[in-house]
Every structure is written in C-alpha cells, then in structure tokens.
Amino acid sequence: MARTEGTGGIEGVAAAARRPVSRKSLLKAALVAVPLPALLGGGVALARDHRPSDAPLEPTPFCDDGDDPTPPQIEGPYFKPNSPERASLLEPGTRGTRLTVSGFVFGLTCQPVAHALLDFWQADDAGAYDNRTYRMRGHQYTDVRGAFTLTTVVPGLYPGRTRHLHVKVQAPGGRILTTQLYFPGEPRNNTDPLFDAALLMNVRQAGSAKQATFDFVVTPDRRGG
Ligand SMILES: [Fe+2]
Numbered sequence: 001m002a003r004t005e006g007t008g009g010i011e012g013v014a015a016a017a018r019r020p021v022s023r024k025s026l027l028k029a030a031l032v033a034v035p036l037p038a039l040l041g042g043g044v045a046l047a048r049d050h051r052p053s054d055a056p057l058e059p060t061p062f063c064d065d066g067d068d069p070t071p072p073q074i075e076g077p078y079f080k081p082n083s084p085e086r087a088s089l090l091e092p093g094t095r096g097t098r099l100t101v102s103g104f105v106f107g108l109t110c111q112p113v114a115h116a117l118l119d120f121w122q123a124d125d126a127g128a129y130d131n132r133t134y135r136m137r138g139h140q141y142t143d144v145r146g147a148f149t150l151t152t153v154v155p156g157l158y159p160g161r162t163r164h165l166h167v168k169v170q171a172p173g174g175r176i177l178t179t180q181l182y183f184p185g186e187p188r189n190n191t192d193p194l195f196d197a198a199l200l201m202n203v204r205q206a207g208s209a210k211q212a213t214f215d216f217v218v219t220p221d222r223r224g225g
Contacts, residue, residue, distance in 0.1 A: 069108065070216045071198050073180045076166060078129040083119055086138040088151035096125030096153030098209035101181070101201065104146045105169060105216045112146025113218065119168040120150055127156030154183075154210060162188035162195055169216045177218050 090098075105116040119139035123129050130136060136155075142148045157163055165181040182189060182200050189195045201212040 068217070069219055070169070070177055070179055071196055072178055073194060073196065073199070075168075075178045076180075078131060079121060079166065079168075079178075080131065080134065080137060083121065083134050083137040083139050085140060087140045087149060089120070089122075089136050089138050090151060090153070091135065094124075094153060096156070099152050099154045099212060100149055100209070101152070101165070101212045101214060102147070102149040103213050103215040105142050105148065105171065105218060106146065107171065108217065108219060112142070113171045114142055114144045114146055115172050116142040116146065116148075116174075116216075116218065117168070117170040117172075118142070118148050118150070118216075120152070121166045122152065122155040122164075123158055125153050125156045127158035157188070160192075162186050162192035164194075169218055171218050175219055177216065179216075181212075181214055183212075 105113040105118070107113050117139060118141070119137075121129075121137040124136050136152070138150075140148060140150070152165075155163055155165060163183045163186050167179060167181060169177045169179070180194065180199060182195055182197075183203055184200050189197075199214075201214040203210055203212040205211075
C-alpha cells in the first residue's frame with residue numbers, strides 16, 4: 001500500500017516525537033550494550049544483571065509493545081528487478097561520500113530474520129538513477145543473526161525529493177516490504193511529502209564517511225499485515 005501524500009514532513013516528525021520509545025530503539029541500545037553471544041546464546045540478555053544493586057528494575061526491552069512493521073512507501077519509477085547480488089554498490093570510479101548502512105531485519109515478535117532479502121537501489125552522487133545497467137543497485141541477504149550491511153555512497157539530490165535510499169525487504173516466504181530510508185538533518189525532509197520520520201536512519205560521521213543504521217520490522221509470512 002502506498003503511503004499517501006501529506007502524512008510525512010513536519011507532521012511526520014511531530015508524530016514521531018509523540019510516540020513512546022520504540023522497541024527498535026531499545027533493541028539498538030541493547031545490541032550495542034550487550035555482547036552478541038549473550039543475545040544469541042541465552043535469548044534475551046538480562047539488563048538487570050548490569051544495573052547498580054539499588055537501581056529499580058527496568059521494563060523488559062524486548063517484545064513488549066507489539067511494534068508496527070516498517071512503514072511502506074511507494075516504489076517510485078526507478079526500480080529494476082534482477083539486480084546483482086552484492087553488499088557493496090561501489091564500483092571503480094564511484095564518486096561520492098562513502099556510506100555504510102547496517103542493521104537487522106526483525107519479525108513482528110522481535111526475532112531476527114535470517115536470510116531476509118534486501119534489494120537496494122538509489123541515485124548516484126549526482127542525483128541520477130542508472131536505468132540502463134545496474135549501477136547503484138544490488139541485493140543481499142541477512143546473515144544468521146538477521147544482520148545486513150550495505151556499502152555505498154550518499155545518494156545525491158534530485159528535483160522534488162529529499163535525500164533517500166530505496167529498498168525492498170522480504171523475509172523468506174514473506175510479503176515484500178517496499179520502502180525508503182531517509183537522512184536526518186536534510187532541509188528537504190520538511191518539504192518532501194513522502195518523507196516519514198519513522199524511516200529516518202541513525203547517521204554518524206566517521207572521518208570522511210558516514211555510517212548509518214536502520215532496523216526493519218517485517219511480517220514473516222504472507223498472512224500478516
Ligand atoms: Fe528515488
């Protein structure tokens with residue numbers, strides 16, 4: 001289902017600000033703070049093991065709020081099927097600010113989804129889509145932890161849109177989520193009717209490059225919403 005115009009922009013930012021802390025952000029905090037073997041080996045790691053002895057117990061950060069799936073967005077005119085399988089869209093001579101986007105794909109009940117398909121496509125540094133070949137296009141699969149990393153460049157701006165990446169995400173046997181990812185602090189986020197603050201990546205500068213994170217929540221089977 002395509003997101004209708006008028007639901008993003010400043011209203012979207014305000015709506016996001018009103019939301020309680022999402023499970024995704026809590027998951028990110030936990031994944032940063034807890035060694036991965038603790039997450040994989042024993043299920044949910046117990047944050048209370050690390051608290052000061054007199055601190056109150058925190059609510060369980062996992063799977064407590066029935067988080068919504070990642071919002072869909074329109075595909076746009078530039079999707080091409082059958083992109084090459086590659087985690088890096090960089091080719092010899094690719095220009096632009098280096099960007100990595102990493103994160104996890106989760107199901108609705110917080111389980112990481114292994115071997116989920118992610119198909120990325122984007123404008124190049126100059127804001128142009130290559131519709132003749134597969135430049136700046138590629139698909140990859142999450143690993144056993146449900147993790148992915150895309151290596152690319154920051155997409156350039158083109159008329160009418162704020163800065164964005166396109167992506168399709170599909171759990172094995174699941175429905176396809178078509179959506180877009182956005183960059184914080186972009187002036188056009190306030191004027192692009194498609195912009196949705198729920199699709200903002202966390203982006204940090206790392207030397208001359210940018211490192212972004214985003215976690216997807218998908219419906220693992222075709223029956224889900
Ligand atoms: Fe686009």
